Amino acid sequence: MNLETKLFGTVGVSEEKKIHFPGGIIGFPDLKDFILIHDEEVEENNKISWMQSVQEPAFALPVINPLIVKPIYNPMVDDKLLKPLGEWTDDDLLVLVTITVPSDLTKMTVNLKAPMLINSKERKACQIILEEEEYPVKYPIYDILKAAKEIAEKEQGH
């Protein structure tokens, strides 16, 4: 099928690439089907992808692997909350957090409090809210990404 998107124009999607959120995402319970689009215009070391709604062309969330911006990210989650994911093992589980990119990039943040958990085998997912206080909704990442870029450039230089 072809998918109309605001950011990427028309994208060809095979049915098996769809990721199903049985409960929708938080605040948007009706948006249940997404595809993960990798943004190739952003440099490789940045690793930003987009969780693009199948139903809503204008709805795409930039997401990133939390370990890129927070090396220790190991929240406690009650297994029962992961029931929407179906059957999975640790190897199947993909964790992503949303990125907020305001006009002022120095104010970029990731939402560590509400990760998206994806069972890559069955392609089922959910977004949950963590109880733990240590994971903020707005975790600043500008300095972290900048430092990572500088390190990568230095390594390339040698």
Add this chain to the structure above:
Amino acid sequence: MLALSRKKKEALIINNNIEVTILEIKNDQVKVGISAPKDVPIYRKEVYMQIQKSNEEAVSAKGMDALRNLF
């Protein structure tokens, strides 16, 4: 919205498997007990709204073009 009056220790049953009990009433604060299956997510509304807002803000991604140039 369905509005029901309840006294202390009275409860409501929702969908055969969720019980909401009024545990305590003190001035303008009510303590509510909820028994629900563990796979039913229960959030304080203000926390839920905060995450909804965060999702909305992420969708707008105003600085994405600038980000492409920077990193």
